[in-house]
Amino acid sequence: MPMEKDEDGFYNPVATPEAKDEPKPKAEVEEKAEASSKTDNTDLINSTFEVSVTLADQQADSSSPLYSVKTFDELGLHDDLLKGIYEMGFSRPSKIQERALPLLLSNPPTNMIGQSQSGTGKTAAFVLTMLSRVDFTLNKPQALCLAPSRELARQIMTVINEMGKFTQVQTEYAIKDHLPRNATRITAHIVVGTPGTMIDLLRRKVIDPSGVRVFVLDEADNMLAQDGLGDQTLRVKNLLPKNQVQIILFSATFPDHVRAFASKFAPNANKIELQREELSVDSIRQFYMDCRDEEHKYDILVTLYTLLTIGQSIIFCQHRHTADRISARMTAEGHHVASLHGAKDANERDQIIDRFREGKEKVLITTNVIARGIDILQVNMVVNYDLPLMNERSNSRADDVRPDIETYIHRIGRTGRFGRKGISVNFVHDRKTWQQMQQIEEQTGKKIIRIETEDIDVMEEKMRKALK
Numbered sequence: 142m143p144m145e146k147d148e149d150g151f152y153n154p155v156a157t158p159e160a161k162d163e164p165k166p167k168a169e170v171e172e173k174a175e176a177s178s179k180t181d182n183t184d185l186i187n188s189t190f191e192v193s194v195t196l197a198d199q200q201a202d203s204s205s206p207l208y209s210v211k212t213f214d215e216l217g218l219h220d221d222l223l224k225g226i227y228e229m230g231f232s233r234p235s236k237i238q239e240r241a242l243p244l245l246l247s248n249p250p251t252n253m254i255g256q257s258q259s260g261t262g263k264t265a266a267f268v269l270t271m272l273s274r275v276d277f278t279l280n281k282p283q284a285l286c287l288a289p290s291r292e293l294a295r296q297i298m299t300v301i302n303e304m305g306k307f308t309q310v311q312t313e314y315a316i317k318d319h320l321p322r323n324a325t326r327i328t329a330h331i332v333v334g335t336p337g338t339m340i341d342l343l344r345r346k347v348i349d350p351s352g353v354r355v356f357v358l359d360e361a362d363n364m365l366a367q368d369g370l371g372d373q374t375l376r377v378k379n380l381l382p383k384n385q386v387q388i389i390l391f392s393a394t395f396p397d398h399v400r401a402f403a404s405k406f407a408p409n410a411n412k413i414e415l416q417r418e419e420l421s422v423d424s425i426r427q428f429y430m431d432c433r434d435e436e437h438k439y440d441i442l443v444t445l446y447t448l449l450t451i452g453q454s455i456i457f458c459q460h461r462h463t464a465d466r467i468s469a470r471m472t473a474e475g476h477h478v479a480s481l482h483g484a485k486d487a488n489e490r491d492q493i494i495d496r497f498r499e500g501k502e503k504v505l506i507t508t509n510v511i512a513r514g515i516d517i518l519q520v521n522m523v524v525n526y527d528l529p530l531m532n533e534r535s536n537s538r539a540d541d542v543r544p545d546i547e548t549y550i551h552r553i554g555r556t557g558r559f560g561r562k563g564i565s566v567n568f569v570h571d572r573k574t575w576q577q578m579q580q581i582e583e584q585t586g587k588k589i590i591r592i593e594t595e596d597i598d599v600m601e602e603k604m605r606k607a608l609k
């Protein structure tokens with residue numbers, strides 16, 4: 142039976158291609174970025190990390206100022222869009238925006254494969270491109286955007302509606318349980334969703350693809366992964382008109398095994414790439430704690446509770462049942478925590494993430510479902526209760542389970558957004574997890590510092606210092 146990775150990162154049996162064609166969206170691998178207190182006074186805008194820019198037009202000179210802007214005004218955007226950007230509190234473009242936007246907005250439209258660390262403003266780059274390419278007088282979909290989770294699709298939608306607040310943009314979701322089964326043709330300009338539902342809407346002609354000019358994949362390496370969503374994403378692309386669609390791929394990570402496919406998926410693309418040692422931002426301080434065993438991990442988490450609630454924190458587990466179990470146990474012991482994973486129904490998921498976003502919950506226990514893209518500025522701590530692991534199928538032996546480096550980078554990237562400080566803590570509890578953490582350290586080139594589990598005061602002090 143073929144297997145498909147679901148949104149929590151688990152493999153599930155999938156139907157045969159024929160059966161899959163039927164409009165039966167599987168539990169899909171599927172807000173407003175807190176725009177308050179945005180400031181350009183961050184380390185990020187002044188950051189020095191280098192990107193390598195490869196232009197599709199070999200004659201062009203990537204060091205030319207034409208390919209990088211210092212202000213949003215230089216981009217030739219419509220005043221209504223500029224108003225939206227400034228009202229969101231963005232005064233200057235970030236590095237990725239500075240490099241990517243001139244390339245994304247130039248004509249004729251050119252495909253883009255863009256890489257930049259988590260929390261550096263990739264969303265605004267592709268949202269502005271979609272908004273500036275839409276003809277608001279045409280009432281049909283002109284830009285489609287896919288993300289790996291419903292939570293991320295909802296977040297992207299909030300950015301579109303905020304940035305496009307002074308335009309006439311109409312938007313629609315392609316996420317599970319949103320539109321009624323008898324929905325009629327979508328007249329909105331931009332549709333954002335997850336691949337299963339997008340395919341369903343295209344097949345049922347609820348989305349007419351004839352006017353589509355821009356196709357965006359956020360978390361593109363994940364959306365193109367052969368052992369994950371790649372199959373579904375390709376099917377969406379194949380339902381779009383040929384030769385008129387600008388394809389835009391963005392992610393903080395593009396592991397080697399998806400790079401070739403990405404270049405085929407978005408041919409002749411301009412490319413902005415990061416060096417391997419620059420994959421995660423330095424504003425995230427990484428720690429680990431040596432726990433005695435599984436039970437000790439739980440005890441340490443409870444000990445950390447006060448620290449977890451100074452700002453907000455996300456606790457990542459490998460399995461849904463672990464997330465449920467520890468959240469039930471902590472709740473029973475009088476702590477206030479929420480849990481979120483892909484087995485919960487759509488409505489409940491929306492409520493949980495919204496409450497967390499609004500700060501009504503401070504601690505969210507979850508799986509890989511929200512490892513990518515989620516932007517909540519107040520999150521200053523991420524705990525890898527379980528280290529992220531490659532699926533068993535990708536590992537040669539059961540006792541040689543490799544860490545999932547990309548997921549690790551995305552998980553810790555839920556903190557330290559846009560130059561803010563953040564800390565991540567890994568729990569290790571045996572030889573295997575210790576080795577896995579060492580592999581993470583080696584492959585990311587970033588030091589992970591030990592914190593004693595015995596001495597709570599020292600632990601607190603170290604952590605508070607890291608956040609200062």
Ligand SMILES: Nc1ncnc2c1ncn2[C@@H]1O[C@H](COP(=O)(O)OP(=O)(O)OP(=O)(O)O)[C@@H](O)[C@H]1O
Pocket residue numbers: 174175176179180181230231232233234235238257258259260261262263264265392393513514515516518554558559
């Ligand atoms: N030019 C800017 N000025 C100020 N804030 C900005 C600017 N661009 C983006 N931001 C803010 O930075 C935060 C991170 O942006 P965004 O979510 O787009 O990051 P990302 O690069 O997509 O990260 P990830 O890889 O985790 O998805 C958001 O809160 C966004 O509003």
